[in-house]
Amino acid sequence: MSETYIPMVLMIAIAFGLGSALVLLSVVLGPKYPSDVKDYPFECGHLIDSDGARKKHSIKFYMIAIIFLLFDLEIVFMYPWATVFREIGITALFEMFFFLGILVVGYIYVWKKGVLEWE
Amino acid sequence: MESITNSLIQSWGITSSTGAQLVSLLVMLAFSAVVLIPFFLPFAGITSWLERRIAGRMQSRVGPNINGPQGFLQWIADGVKAMEKEDLMPDDADKPLFKVAPYFVFMGVGATLVAIPFSEYLVLSDLNVGIFYIISVTSFVTVGILLAGWSSNNKWSLIGGVRSASQMISYEIPTALSILTVVLLTGSLSMQDIVKAQGFWPWQWHISNNPFMIVMFFIFFISALAEGSRTPFDLPEAESELVSGYNTEYSGIRFAMFFLAEWGNLFVIGAMTTVLFLGGWQAPVALQGSIWNTPVQFIIFMTKMSAVVFIVIQLRWTLPRVRVDQLMIICWHYFVPLSLLSILAVTIWMALSYGHSALELGMSIFSAAIWLYFVFLVLFRAVRNFKKTNAKLNLNFLE
Numbered sequence: 001m002s003e004t005y006i007p008m009v010l011m012i013a014i015a016f017g018l019g020s021a022l023v024l025l026s027v028v029l030g031p032k033y034p035s036d037v038k039d040y041p042f043e044c045g046h047l048i049d050s051d052g053a054r055k056k057h058s059i060k061f062y063m064i065a066i067i068f069l070l071f072d073l074e075i076v077f078m079y080p081w082a083t084v085f086r087e088i089g090i091t092a093l094f095e096m097f098f099f100l101g102i103l104v105v106g107y108i109y110v111w112k113k114g115v116l117e118w119e
Numbered sequence: 120m121e122s123i124t125n126s127l128i129q130s131w132g133i134t135s136s137t138g139a140q141l142v143s144l145l146v147m148l149a150f151s152a153v154v155l156i157p158f159f160l161p162f163a164g165i166t167s168w169l170e171r172r173i174a175g176r177m178q179s180r181v182g183p184n185i186n187g188p189q190g191f192l193q194w195i196a197d198g199v200k201a202m203e204k205e206d207l208m209p210d211d212a213d214k215p216l217f218k219v220a221p222y223f224v225f226m227g228v229g230a231t232l233v234a235i236p237f238s239e240y241l242v243l244s245d246l247n248v249g250i251f252y253i254i255s256v257t258s259f260v261t262v263g264i265l266l267a268g269w270s271s272n273n274k275w276s277l278i279g280g281v282r283s284a285s286q287m288i289s290y291e292i293p294t295a296l297s298i299l300t301v302v303l304l305t306g307s308l309s310m311q312d313i314v315k316a317q318g319f320w321p322w323q324w325h326i327s328n329n330p331f332m333i334v335m336f337f338i339f340f341i342s343a344l345a346e347g348s349r350t351p352f353d354l355p356e357a358e359s360e361l362v363s364g365y366n367t368e369y370s371g372i373r374f375a376m377f378f379l380a381e382w383g384n385l386f387v388i389g390a391m392t393t394v395l396f397l398g399g400w401q402a403p404v405a406l407q408g409s410i411w412n413t414p415v416q417f418i419i420f421m422t423k424m425s426a427v428v429f430i431v432i433q434l435r436w437t438l439p440r441v442r443v444d445q446l447m448i449i450c451w452h453y454f455v456p457l458s459l460l461s462i463l464a465v466t467i468w469m470a471l472s473y474g475h476s477a478l479e480l481g482m483s484i485f486s487a488a489i490w491l492y493f494v495f496l497v498l499f500r501a502v503r504n505f506k507k508t509n510a511k512l513n514l515n516f517l518e
Contacts, residue, residue, distance in 0.1 A: 006144065007244040008233050008252075010151045015229030018156065019222045019376060026202040026372035039210040041273040042367055054272065061285050064447070068288040071455075075295045079251065082302040085466065086473075093470050100459060107455070116451040118444030 063115045074103050150243055154232050163382040164194030170382075170432045177436045201375035209272065209368050216270035220263050221369070221376040227259025228383040235390045236310050238400045238416035239407060249310035250298055253391070254291070257346065260380065261287045264355060267377070268365040279364025282443060283348060283355030289450045290345040290352075296458035297339035300332065300465045301325050301395045314399035322480075326396040327487035331464040336396045336490075338458050340427075343391065345446070347384040350435040354443060389427040390420075397423050 078096070085092050110116060128139050168183060168191060175182025183190035208217055234249040236242040246252050261284055268280015302308060304325055305316040317324050326336045345352040356364030366377050393399055400416035401407075407416075441449070472478045 004244045004246055007147050007151055008230065008246075010148055011155065011233045011243065012226050012230050014151050014155050015226045016222055018160075018229075019225045022202070022372050022376065023206075026204070026206055029203050030371055031203075031205050033205065038207055041209045041211055041271065042362065043274060054269070054277065057281060061281050064285045064289060068292065071292045072288075072295070075292065075299065078299055079302060079308065082299050083306055083308060085303055085469070086306045089473070090470055093466050096466070097463070100463070104459065111452075116447065118447045 060115075060118060067110060067115065070106070071103075074099075147243070151233070154243060155229055159229070159232060159383060159386070160379070161194075162386055163379050164198065165191075166382045166385055166428065166432075167197070167378070168193045170435070173429075173432050174436050177433075198375060201372050204371035206371040206373060207368070211272040212368065213270040213272065216266050217368075218373075220267035220270060221373045221380075223263030223266060224260050224380040225263075225376050227256060227263060228380045228387060230256040230259065231387050234310050235387075236314055236394060236399060237420055238413045239311075240410050241413055241417060242311060245309055245311045248308050250302065250308050250313065250395075253310075253387075254295060254298070257387075258287075258291075260384070263380075264365050267369070271365070271368040273368050275362045275367045276365050279355045279361050279367070283365060286348065286352065286354060286446060287346055289447060290342040290454075293338050293450060293454035293458050294342040294346060296455070296462060297335040297342065298395060300335045300462055303462070303465060303469065304328055304332075310394055314394055314401060317398045317401055319398065319401045319403045321398075321491060322483040322487035323401075324396060324398040324487075326490060327483050328479075329465065329468045329482050330486045330489060331461045331468070332396070333486060333490050334457065334461050335465070336392075338454055338461070339396065340392060342450075342454065343388045344431065344434070345450070347381070347388050349385070349388075349431055351438040351441050352446060353435075353440060354446060385428050385431060386424070388431060389424040392427045393420060393423040397427075399423075 077099070081092060081096055128142050131142070171193070172182040172184075172190070183193040186192045186196045208214060231253050233243045234246050234252050236245070264287075265280045265284045268276045268278075268283065271277070301313060305313045307313065307316075313325075321327060326332050348355050354364075356366065361367070366374055369377065400420040402412060402416050402419055406412045468482075472482065
């Protein structure tokens with residue numbers, strides 16, 4: 001059991017270690033000449049306007065995030081169904097038709113409300 | 120993996136359970152390190168060189184050709200150069216997040232390598248939730264890119280990061296739905312089971328199970344391009360609109376880490392396409408079942424993977440970038456309904472053909488014929504157009 005999951009942790013640890021080693025090498029090898037102009041954010045020379053970027057964003061991005069959550073959860077429910085589909089057979093097919101039907105009603109509602117329009 | 124460990128334990132004459140556990144831990148550590156450092160890094164680097172070379176050829180210019188034979192060592196030069204640059208950080212940036220963001224991207228790509236089967240025995244860990252694991256771990260990349268965009272406190276970076284997040288989460292739905300059909304056909308989430316359910320010949324692959332799987336293959340391939348933010352979907356770093364997108368403020372090795380991860384992602388795209396739809400490492404029946412056939416299976420896997428990677432690179436230098444609204448419309452208005460319909464069609468076909476092996480084989484050969492016809496059509500047209508231009512095939516790369 002644990003043997004299948006140890007490589008996962010090891011790989012992430014090695015990837016992290018490799019990244020740190022590269023950054024460490026760059027700290028050793030790279031120069032350090034700080035200056036005020038270098039530390040400005042790069043906005044094509046507009047120094048006056050560089051009062052931070054975190055301002056209001058289009059609502060569309062948030063809507064996409066919410067729809068994604070809903071759809072992704074539906075898909076998570078569909079994966080266990082897919083693994084046992086051959087064993088259960090035709091009953092599973094109709095059950096999933098019903099489930100997908102509810103999903104599609106929501107999808108059509110979202111579409112009609114214009115959430116998916118990007119103009 | 121386990122067979123290698125067991126043979127090592129036997130040959131070293133280890134009997135105690137702690138000793139055996141230690142050996143298996145060491146084998147895992149060595150294997151993970153080998154997959155990541157001497158295989159993955161050079162792969163990403165060489166792909167970056169190859170991509171610039173192919174781009175040069177396609178645009179009638181030379182590309183990198185100075186460092187090493189044919190410029191082959193260009194990627195090492197690039198890495199060393201990136202290390203010798205100053206690691207800049209803007210004053211307004213959120214410094215801890217800014218520093219940590221490249222690691223997330225790097226770790227996300229590295230972690231996917233755990234579950235990818237290179238051959239029958241050459242897989243780091245055959246997780247029983249393998250495909251699920253890969254889908255979830257690739258979200259690390261999204262988190263990293265969003266962090267990079269947010270922490271830079273730069274308008275270009277933030278727009279790039281937000282675009283990237285919305286693109287990646289949108290395209291995760293068609294990707295997951297197309298993978299779902301493969302899971303349906305296999306009945307298992309394990310990557311090895313998915314490969315074992317296929318065969319060596321093209322009509323035994325999942326792509327040619329029925330014609331709807333070809334549709335699913337295209338949806339998966341295009342969505343994978345979007346998830347890996349490759350052109351025509353490279354909006355997060357659209358050079359002509361957003362300076363460089365989420366990595367505008369990065370320099371030196373942290374910048375290189377983003378790009379290492381991006382070219383590493385190419386490998387993941389190619390490997391996933393191969394494993395899920397194109398038969399993975401499957402060799403002819405005579406070359407299976409023994410650990411000594413690993414090189415053959417590995418070569419078969421790498422050949423298919425390289426072909427997919429080559430197509431991805433060629434697409435990048437052929438197609439223009441889509442707009443943000445077009446990107447979203449492609450996903451939500453076309454791919455989601457199409458993949459839902461395809462799932463229904465695949466399940467109905469499975470229910471109808473269940474137990475009729477002759478029917479299944481006939482349909483497989485039929486749909487293999489369909490996609491092979493398209494492949495030959497493309498090749499035929501390429502050859503014909505090439506002859507029309509009166510150009511000479513220049514295989515002399517030494518200029």
